[in-house]
Amino acid sequence: MSLWQRLKERLGGGATPGGGAPAGAGGGAAPDADPSGRGASEPRAPRSPAAPVARGRPTREEGGDDIARLRSAGARQGPSTEEVIAVLRRARGTLQEAEAVAHLVAAMEERVLPDPVRVACADLLAARGDEQGALSVLEGAATSRERGSAARAQPVSSTEGLVLAADLYASLGQLPRAIGAIERVLVREIGAPGARERHQRWRAALGAERPAAARVEDVTFVAPSASKTPFRLLREVARGGAGAVYEAEDEVLGRRVGFKVYHGRGGDRAHVTREVRLAAALAGPGVVRVFDADPDEGWIALEWIARGSVRDVLRAGDAAALAPVARWARPLARALARIHERGYVHADVKPANVLLRNLGEPVLSDFGLARPRGAPSAGGSPGYVSPERLAGRPSDPRDDVYGYGRVLEDVLVRLEPLGCEGLAAWKELSLRCLGPDDERPPDGAALVRAVC
Template identity: 60%
Template sequence: MSLWRKIRGRLFGESDEATSEEALRGADDRATAARAEPRREPARADVDEASAELAQLARVGAPDGPSEEQAILLLRKARGTVREAEAAARVLEAAEDYAVPEAVRLACADILAARGDEKGALDALANASSTPALLLAADLNASLGQLPRALGTIERVLARNIDTPGARERHTRWRAALGAAPGPARRLDEATVVTDAGARAPFRLLREVARGGAGTVYEAEDELLGRRLAFKVYHRRGRDREHLEREARLADRMRGPGVIRVLDADPDEGWLALEWIPRGSVRDVLARGDLAALVPIDRWALPLARALARLHAGGFVHADVKPANVLLRDTGEPLLGDFGIARPLGARGEGGSAGYVSPERIAGRSSDPRDDVYGYGRVLEDVLHRLGERGIAMEEAARWRAIADVCIGPDDRRPANGAELVGRLPTARAKVS
């Protein structure tokens, strides 16, 4: 059974248990009954009930409207009837005025997709972030020929769970269609090479703390100065010299608020020494479940946006904004790390992490600050998703969700750079309830 068939079964009560023979026999029985009975006009009571149900769907999300479960039941009832198009239209109408639950919008989108209205279905899924909704949105974008956006959407799914059924197959197929080199999507923390860093390290290595496509990071000790530091070893010693030098020089050039400090470097041996951040990255915090460190959101999201604004004003694009590259010196002091693929504005960009690369960059656009704004929105989305999973409610969650949606949404509505992003951010502190 396909994934979408399962989703339709859950939302609309469809079953795969009936065989084709049984379905045909049922159709014959209904046809015989229809010939035997005289045609009847719909009873006035039935018409009134249908009108009342459609009116309820137009109030989904309103305080006096139907619940999520009731709305899905009404859509299920309308599906396959002459009223299904109007039922879907009423949900879209409600979404203009109210916060319609995502499960209801997904049910509506599924109806529209089945009717061949891909654009209408995408409208219903606007700003959706659940895995089933992202899968459907990816398929709809691919059907409309918007492969960069389809690929960017499926990478959001893979970044959340690389084993999502069908996601890797879509990723491989769409990358090939765009002319990218074939290859499986890797986990974001998966190393490509195991290094022998210990033999060349000028510091005492204590433990490995992170692995990525470019290198491995260790917690280390500078025994001479008696301090802890992060020791990053590139996988390809010598061959990654340009990458390493770019990371070290740009981090040093942009040193100041919001940028991690580089303490030492050896391009020949292929390593960097960086300041040690005990709390780790946003990804580490999410993995540990230490979500209290991320609320209120504006405590770290505002200074992170300011760091991007400073980088963009300096003429550079980070090009790899993701939870693993946002470190937390303190809960109110985020730091951008890993400038290895950063580029000057307008330069040709390469690399990036699946799930955090904008569709426009996937399509081949040169380095643009809006790509970092997209990554910023994805970081927000990941944090909000985990907070929602844990049932942590905040007064400002809806406002930050709206910011994430704008950052991830259509390019022409996205803030043009970090400075414009800062100007759009909510400033009131969120409160944990």
């Protein structure tokens, strides 16, 4: 029995598309089917054997025609998104509620419905107490494997859908997934109503069992000239929890460099040493070059990449430069494959750490959180940490795959309004990367196969 069949069963035996009773033994009607979703213990009006209750379509005055049309939602001649949502609102809390949802569930078995429709359907299911069914709708649980269709339902990616999914995860006790969903909302829309409050509350609840890794938040200021280095600092270009990055000039070699200074200065010696050694060990395509470092003073000199990061491009309002997506997303997948093949996990894949030598040559920077596969993970950037890692799982390549999916999502959400072509396949891959572990590409090599 497929998930969708189980979902329809939970809606109530009589709530079948078309209003007919489900077939039972010998073709008889299912006894006492209750489309309202009430429990069996609740009183019902007695039925007269001489006057059985009709199980057919409700009359036009009762809105039966509108309810029946939900079965064709998403089809060319079916109702519009606005019409579907209006019908669901009218059916809410009435005897037609279960039938309306059953029609939509049947429609989802055949075609992919728009996010707003699925969110409205999931919200109605949640109100009926079927939280798992609501999540199934939001997660796109009807797959081609279940229904033999060429189409594949995708998890919702709208802000409203993610907030509802986060609430459902939290209600079911899946706090890491709830935090992951709400962080995706915050990265996209920091002012989304209730998002920050949810994030703080759930992080606190999760932290009661697993304390978050400490982060240094010191303010770092560096003078324009440093007597112990050959670099002349020109301007600050980035700042994060670990340190600040400056554009600088190597006065001896006459070249520009990226000068990263850690907030802890000498106190970060072990961290700086590990980061630069790992970056040097992984040197090659897709990894930023390290020129020099002083662990005692807490600085690293890196290659200067004038275009900056994917985050810089997005913040500058130049998202169109990132189309076509394949130009930079494919080599980025290959870079992750190299790192995973060496037995390491980057653990901080996000737009700010994807630098662009040119639009077809991305490089990963900041290996401060990188760990060998299977080692305990440490810290992470909110919005880009997989739910499994939030739950305490050791370092795993699937965490980088999740970060890759988030980078794609951040870019796609800005490219879609521009009408760029060829985004559908990348959106599907992004949502796969953000999905459950068993559906996510297991490592960079699998990611490369998915993008080629």
